[in-house]
Amino acid sequence: MKHLSLPLTKEERLALRAGDCVLLSGTVYTARDCAHRRFFELLDQGLPLPFDPHGAFIYYAGPCPAPAGKACGSCGPTTSARMNTFAPRLLHEGLGGMIGKGEMSAETREALKQCGAVYFAAIGGAGAMYGNAIGKMELVAFPELLSEAVYRLEVHDFPLVVAHDAHGGTVY
Amino acid sequence: MRTLDTNEISAAVYRLARKAGTTLSDSCRAALARALDGETGAAKFALETALENEIVAKREGMPVCQDTGMAVVLLTLGQDIFLTGAPLRDAVNDGVRRAYRDGCFRKSICDPLTRENTGDNTPAHLHVEIAAGDKAEIVFLPKGFGSENMSRLCMLTPAEGRDGILNFIVNTVKEAGSRPCPPVYVGVGIGGSFDSCAFLAKKALIREVGTDHPRQDVAAIEHEALARINALGIGAQGFHGKTTAIGVSCEVAPTHIAGLPVAVNIQCHCVRCEKETL
Structure with missing residues (x-):
């Protein structure tokens, strides 16, 4: 199993192929449907996003509250297809890629290819395992969205599959 | 005629919700283990991860999936039962509210238009059916979306x-x-x-x-x-x-x-x- 550390260089992203199983560590940002809508409102007004998108990875996830002594609660991926309307524009803003579950659209795959970015699939339903692999969790934006707010997570050895690579390859 | 306080129903909903959020059903676990046989590559990796995840959930006291779902409660109530105490719907919601708070479950229920979260995963989706006898059967099914x-x-x-x-x-x-x-x-x-x-x-x-x-x-x-x-x-x-x-x-x-x-x-x-x- 290949170990990867974020941020990934463009060369590292280009070296990944659909179907590769990897263990990913580093900083990711959570965002789901509502947070993405807010990102677009900010971009439409010419305002910056709550985090620098260049090379950043968004994790499509909304965690459970953290039990005592833990940084984060159960935190597996949500269905990525709901973010197809948002992903291409964010990739063109410089995003390094995304983590979620399930296949994404042809438009998103084309944007990944154009931008040299990569989409990883986490294993849906394995929330406890992913939550337990999060060492640190900080609120970044939109606290009123509760579990759907944007959080910065420090993840350690996330088990992932390269689902859509930067060359148009797909595991699905 | 049997008297049943809705507090007991609330307590049962609490127990069932806590357990359901943190474990797979036995028949599901067995089916996933059977499915592993003969799989290779990423599919095998996914099934192994799902099975190992439940072990981690148990060990760490965490929900198996962060989508702890909409609380679907099916109550089959014997017609010889006379309910006392808080209104039934309130009692069921109270069990859900306490379970989702104490279990560190995600609160996933919101207004369909404003998308404002109700904050405690209520209301539960409660179905009541009346049956013969004086027993109350409660089924708790957390339904992910x-x-x-x-x-x-x-x-x-x-x-x-x-x-x-x-x-x-x-x-x-x-x-x-x-x-x-x-x-x-x-x-x-x-x-x-x-x-x-x-x-x-x-x-x-x-x-x-x-x-x-x-x-x-x-x-x-x-x-x-x-x-x-x-x-x-x-x-x-x-x-x-x-x-x-x-x-x-x-x-x-x-x-x-x-x-x-x-x-x-x-x-x-x-x-x-x-x-x-x-």
Whole structure:
């Protein structure tokens, strides 16, 4: 199993192929449907996003509250297809890629290819395992969205599959 | 006549919710372990991860999946029971509220238009059925929406018949593809009215994975649908493989001479369902 550390260089992203199983560590940002809508409102007004998108990875996830002594609660991926309307524009803003579950659209795959970015699939339903692999969790934006707010997570050895690579390859 | 305080129902809902959120049903776990056999590559990795995840959940006291779902509660109440205490609906919601707070479960219920979160995962989706006797059976099914979103209902014509039913079941799973966290458990309602058909599909998910409907013709539909779904090759998490569904469970009810409603309620591979009789 290949170990990867974020941020990934463009060369590292280009070296990944659909179907590769990897263990990913580093900083990711959570965002789901509502947070993405807010990102677009900010971009439409010419305002910056709550985090620098260049090379950043968004994790499509909304965690459970953290039990005592833990940084984060159960935190597996949500269905990525709901973010197809948002992903291409964010990739063109410089995003390094995304983590979620399930296949994404042809438009998103084309944007990944154009931008040299990569989409990883986490294993849906394995929330406890992913939550337990999060060492640190900080609120970044939109606290009123509760579990759907944007959080910065420090993840350690996330088990992932390269689902859509930067060359148009797909595991699905 | 037996007197039952709704506090006891609230306490049972609490116990069931806490347990359901943190464990897979025994029949689901066994089906996932069976599905591992013969899988390779990413699909095998996905199934191994799902099974290991439950062990981590148990060890760390965390929910198996962060989508701790909409709280579906089915209460079958014996007609010889006289309820006392807080109104039944309040008692059930109170059990849900406390379980989701104490279990560190995600609160996922919001207004459909403003999207404002209710903050405590209530209201529960409560169904009450009246039965003979003086027992109260409570079923708790936390329903995640990654799979709920892929569910469909179709008003077939009587002429479409058995083939129409089978095609609709298989196509619903095919169109859902990798999105609902396969291998899925497929609940099917056949007959009834528009609304009761959807509820039949939900009730079908309560049945243990791998068991047959007592009616032979219905069980035959379950077997045929399962074989055709697994021939699709979608596999665990959509990574291709032999197991796209761990089971198909149908419930039937009489319908109108002019119609043939069919509902397909998709359940992800985290089948979580607990029951208790008071």
